């Protein structure tokens with residue numbers, strides 16, 4: 237198989253973790269005789285440094301020409317003085333909307349080997365944490381009109397949360413389809429006791445559920461969901477929710493696994509072109525020290541192989557290799573615990589690569 | 593002192609827990625020679641049952657005529673078939689806005705006696721959980737325009753999140769003043785990398801911080817806050833945030849204490865009239881069984897005495913009594929653990945009353 241992969245190394249620890257992920261990708265390429273053509277693309281802080289623009293047109297063209305995108309992480313305090321429109325995060329939002337990546341999947345999965353890292357009590361962890369947050373990524377209050385003006389001498393601002401049934405249906409379909417290959421349970425999270433958009437979500441999702449008679453669907457208010465994720469995470473299989481709620485809940489969900497550095501994510505649209513990235517940020521405080529955890533990025537490569545290129549076997553190889561390395565007791569500093577063997581970012585990459 | 597207290601017993605377990613709180617109130621009344629005149633007010637499901645209307649005008653008049661309001665809890669599946677405008681929750685929202693209760697305080701405080709109930713690991717709990725979420729309660733997306741219409745053949749809905757500097761300043765003042773009598777640390781939570789309202793919050797709060805040179809102010813994105821509350825709750829003193837984020841984070845914060853039944857809350861406006869209620873819901877599944885935890889409601893009475901009536905000594909009496917009863921090992925079923933003495937809802941009320 238021959239594929240063009242756009243690679244955004246990004247800022248902070250981005251370059252180091254992406255390098256390890258590419259190491260693993262090369263081994264897969266060799267082992268299975270694929271050709272992965274890599275194009276380095278500038279976006280975020282690195283693009284501001286090089287061109288002044290957080291997402292130059294050339295980058296957009298490169299992304300659109302790729303078969304899929306691998307991203308490290310963007311952003312950092314260095315760019316705080318940029319005008320709002322040129323912040324590294326804006327590049328991320330613009331990529332999502334330009335590539336039409338409306339479906340963001342963030343698995344919250346606890347590796348039994350790493351259970352000590354979870355902030356939750358052992359009893360809760362032992363019930364298992366293995367769910368996925370399916371977050372709508374190109375609509376809602378992120379992309380509604382934002383305005384600031386003066387009214388009766390008061391500065392006033394507003395943001396609009398907006399959804400149409402078409403937007404809801406396409407992301408709900410992803411959630412139902414995902415549930416069908418998992419434990420067949422969708423929890424739709426909203427605030428239908430207050431928001432009109434949430435009421436529309438409920439109606440639309442309930443209507444669609446008829447096409448998935450095997451899937452159990454329930455609804456939960458977002459405030460309750462924020463509680464239940466700490467209280468009994470084993471109750472969830474697939475959480476379906478809108479953009480903002482998904483942002484909050486997926487971060488909370490990743491935290492209870494205790495190993496935010498190991499969690500990959502995918503963002504997909506109507507085509508097979510996706511963007512894959514670890515869910516953690518650019519962690520500028522530890523950048524360049526070779527101590528970052530590359531597993532989230534390595535597993536993101538696995539997701540890309542599986543979901544964008546249909547390479548199931550290759551993806552499984554990566555999953556298996558990561559598990560083997562963890563079983564052997566290797567840990568980057570973020571997930572270090574007593575009796576384990578501490579390794580650096582690049583050593584972790586080497587270990588996974590060798591294991592494949 | 594003579595005060596008129598409006599009492600909304602509400603639905604589900606509301607009446608039983610309020611009865612225990614009133615028991616405690618009567619003891620305080622006698623001990624300190626006050627006169628608390630109680631008026632039972634219909635709101636929520638009980639009001640729908642009695643009058644068809646979730647908040648009749650008579651109730652509004654009674655609330656406006658009171659010196660303060662004690663609420664049990666409203667709502668229940670029985671009212672799911674009501675039109676959106678007549679749901680029990682709507683009564684709650686209407687009371688908040690009619691009484692101008694813009695400042696909601698929800699303490700997340702772990703009783704050391706109840707540490708086993710927390711879902712978090714002991715190491716985290718032992719660092720201490722003692723912060724308060726100061727939530728803006730009458731603005732934002734809750735009270736902006738909600739609309740649903742058809743656009744290009746698609747049902748479409750939108751909700752508007754709106755804030756003015758005046759709204760932000762008055763709630764920020766509450767947070768700063770609260771911090772001054774606590775550990776002098778305010779964390780303002782927002783999504784300033786996406787929302788214009790959040791940017792306005794940041795500017796306004798940063799500007800106001802100049803008047804509180806002793807207070808340490810920092811800003812945190814809401815997704816990060818949802819993580820940090822599980823990861824290291826001891827880092828927080830006062831969390832200041834807008835209505836929707838406050839709804840989500842205060843529920844998460846209460847859950848990590850493990851004893852959502854024991855947490856009181858206050859909602860205040862420009863006057864001393866406030867509304868006080870436990871943060872838990874109406875729990876219709878256990879209603880009428882005399883097993884609900886009345887401590888959140890009892891402690892809400894304590895908050896009323898302190899914040900609306902300035903009766904510090906009386907409020908302290910209640911806090912002390914609750915602590916003594918917990919120290920003596922008495923537990924309602926929700927917080928029961930090995931070796932403790934299980935008591936019913938009314939027994940718990942008796943125990944606290946006797947202790948005073």
Ligand SMILES: CC(C)[C@H](C(=O)O)[C@@H](O)C(=O)O
Pocket residue numbers: 325328329483785786815
């Ligand atoms: C950087 C920010 C705009 C972004 C978001 O809120 O979507 C991030 O938090 C994420 O979740 O990917």
Ligand SMILES: CC(C)[C@H](C(=O)O)[C@@H](O)C(=O)O
Pocket residue numbers: 429430459681684685839
């Ligand atoms: C019932 C609901 C409208 C309410 C809210 O969201 O404010 C509740 O969740 C709360 O937090 O008091």
